[in-house]
Amino acid sequence: MQDSAQGDEATANRVVPVNGVASELRVFEICDPTGQTALTLWDRQIMSVQEGKSYRFTALSTRKEGDRTVLTSSLQTAITAVGDVGRPPSVRMLAVAGDQAVRGQVMGVQIVVKPRCRRCHAGQESVAARSTTHRCERCGILQHTNAYVFTYSGMVMVATRNGEELSLTLTNSAVFNYVRDNYLARMAHDGPSLEEEVIGLSELEATVNGEGLVVRFGPGVQAEVSGSAKQDGAQGEEVKTCELGELLAESEDINA
Numbered sequence: 001m002q003d004s005a006q007g008d009e010a011t012a013n014r015v016v017p018v019n020g021v022a023s024e025l026r027v028f029e030i031c032d033p034t035g036q037t038a039l040t041l042w043d044r045q046i047m048s049v050q051e052g053k054s055y056r057f058t059a060l061s062t063r064k065e066g067d068r069t070v071l072t073s074s075l076q077t078a079i080t081a082v083g084d085v086g087r088p089p090s091v092r093m094l095a096v097a098g099d100q101a102v103r104g105q106v107m108g109v110q111i112v113v114k115p116r117c118r119r120c121h122a123g124q125e126s127v128a129a130r131s132t133t134h135r136c137e138r139c140g141i142l143q144h145t146n147a148y149v150f151t152y153s154g155m156v157m158v159a160t161r162n163g164e165e166l167s168l169t170l171t172n173s174a175v176f177n178y179v180r181d182n183y184l185a186r187m188a189h190d191g192p193s194l195e196e197e198v199i200g201l202s203e204l205e206a207t208v209n210g211e212g213l214v215v216r217f218g219p220g221v222q223a224e225v226s227g228s229a230k231q232d233g234a235q236g237e238e239v240k241t242c243e244l245g246e247l248l249a250e251s252e253d254i255n256a
Helices: 043-048 172-179 192-199 244-255
Strands: 002-010 014-018 021-032 033-041 054-058 061-065 067-072 079-082 100-116 133-135 143-144 149-162 165-170 204-208 212-217
Touching: 021 043, 021 100, 021 149, 021 172, 033 043, 043 172, 067 165, 079 165, 100 165, 100 212, 172 192, 172 212
Parallel strands: 033 067, 165 212
Antiparallel strands: 002 021, 002 054, 014 021, 021 033, 054 079, 061 067, 100 149, 100 204, 133 143, 149 165, 204 212
């Protein structure tokens, strides 16, 4: 199933455990002229969208949340930027806690890099650092190491200018953006090397959301980066295009 919608406001990022891996999620309010609903995106999908822009989403699932039908992405979800799709006559507004800027000296840092199997989605505990292949610890399939999906988690301790010492939780998107924005691809899968890089900063500036999670950090002010990601959808499968109103009505009929 394929759907085009515009992203409006989003709730704060959250981190939850999925198959032994700390996974980041963010819930966006999306709309088109036929309606509005919530869409949950996971991990790197979060970085594929920008609020106020329009996108085409494929391979979404529906679920009930009270009397509301909402959407959730999957590992097969593809996201493609499109032209403005418009809004309904009225849009439901959310109360979202604002972000806070934190600046100071890094006193300690921990960055955990964890691979996850693309087939069974299980987190892996014992991948050899320089090995080119790894057998999944759940499904047992031998795969190239670079075929695994790597996610980040961790924490950073910051001594602020006013004497506070804060212990902040790092999100996957925050570390991913730091690696990308500072051209650190050579150490992207090496947690200890990333830790040395961060603790070596003369000063760190971080954006902390209403949940107390670091959603962005770097040496000084970091420019906002936006973009869109494309993933391959299923091959040889007919894709149905629909509007939000049609999609949500169809889900209501199924759940009736």
